[in-house]
Amino acid sequence: xxxxxxxxxxxxxxxxxxxxxxxxxxxxxxxxxxxxxxxxxxxxxxxxxxxxxxxxxxxxxxxxxxxxxxxxxxxxxxxxxxxxxxxxxxxxxxxxxxxxxxxxxxxxxxxxxxxxxxxxxxxxxxxxxxxxxxxxxxxxxxxxxxxxxxxxxxxxxxxxxxxxxxxxxxxxxxxxxxxxxxxxxxxxxxxxxxxxxxxxxxxxxxxxxxxxxxxxxxxxxxxxxxxxxxxxxxxxxxxxxxxxxxxxxxx
Numbered sequence: 001x002x003x004x005x006x007x008x009x010x011x012x013x014x015x016x017x018x019x020x021x022x023x024x025x026x027x028x029x030x031x032x033x034x035x036x037x038x039x040x041x042x043x044x045x046x047x048x049x050x051x052x053x054x055x056x057x058x059x060x061x062x063x064x065x066x067x068x069x070x071x072x073x074x075x076x077x078x079x080x081x082x083x084x085x086x087x088x089x090x091x092x093x094x095x096x097x098x099x100x101x102x103x104x105x106x107x108x109x110x111x112x113x114x115x116x117x118x119x120x121x122x123x124x125x126x127x128x129x130x131x132x133x134x135x136x137x138x139x140x141x142x143x144x145x146x147x148x149x150x151x152x153x154x155x156x157x158x159x160x161x162x163x164x165x166x167x168x169x170x171x172x173x174x175x176x177x178x179x180x181x182x183x184x185x186x187x188x189x190x191x192x193x194x195x196x197x198x199x200x201x202x203x204x205x206x207x208x209x210x211x212x213x214x215x216x217x218x219x220x221x222x223x224x225x226x227x228x229x230x231x232x233x234x235x236x237x238x239x240x241x242x243x244x245x246x247x248x249x250x251x
Contacts (some may be wrong), residue, residue: 007162010211015074019052021201023192037105039064049111052078093120125179142238180246190239196228
């Protein structure tokens, strides 16, 4: 699709690894998001660039009506399998397939850094009802941890121009758009326990790894297995989960 960064296409090949290898979101962060966005029966929420539904499934218990928009067919197929009953649509952040003032809330989980931010914020503003809220959330790998630092060292030679969360000040970006009220920020600790195969899939789920030549992927896989074996085949990855919340003004 023309709106997608070329690097995002690697998620098509990585969809199953993404589902198995990526962490969920900490309950405290989800609870904060649900409370501030007022998610409950009768409310409509858009999960934008929903991927395999890692956040989507955590929102189902709220009883809100959820529309998931995901441009990559393989990721969307995983979402439909894992979160049955949620409406899943093709679309991008720059061309959301919904009408004006259609939803009460928009959530974006580990994806906003892939968007063309100015266009995406205008589209999100368009589909939000006045007073509606936007939540951006990321599970950020905690680089203070030796294993996370070692994984980063494996990945950096392959990264190229792939967009990364850490490249932007997301609070400032939202505030300077002029489309939303002041952006609120929260930080939560999170941990992911993985066996050897799980750690491998966590690494292989990264788009630019999935898009690499087969021989290079095999090298990365073996290096990831070595990292796991050095820890007895059991690893715990710490994360810092970042949550940004902002609201469309009532007028």
